[in-house]
Amino acid sequence: MDKKTFDPDLIHAIFKQIWTKRAKERERNQSIDAVDAEVGACTSKKGRSTSANANALKLSSELLQIFISEAVQRAATIAEAEGGREIEATHVERILPQLLLDF
Structure with a gap:
């Protein structure tokens, strides 16, 4: 029996949209700390993109x-x-x- 499920690509697109929206909200709500400015690109939690396997x-x-x-x-x-x-x-x-x- 072939089970019907949602397309994982669709679910990924929905998740990605939510992750992007939340990242933008965090950027608006938080100011950049001097410590974060000194750290290299994408080494802080803020700079990393969210993904799912x-x-x-x-x-x-x-x-x-x-x-x-x-x-x-x-x-x-x-x-x-x-x-x-x-x-x-x-x-x-x-x-x-x-x-x-x-x-």
Whole structure:
């Protein structure tokens, strides 16, 4: 059976976007120390780029797929209990706290 997961390249692109955004926020919120200015390029934590290896991306893709599948199943159960045939945002809102605690 071929399991469907998210494309690891997509997950990497999402992670990279978040890492870039957080790096920019840190730059805005922190002033450069005199010590950091003396250290060579890319030797401080601020100067290094964040990356992920292929196995980590594959695992993240599978975990996100499981998480979303579980969210859909739980929301569908709530919708069905209410007599509905479609999942609405309120159904997801109701299952989200417990889902986050379970994961």
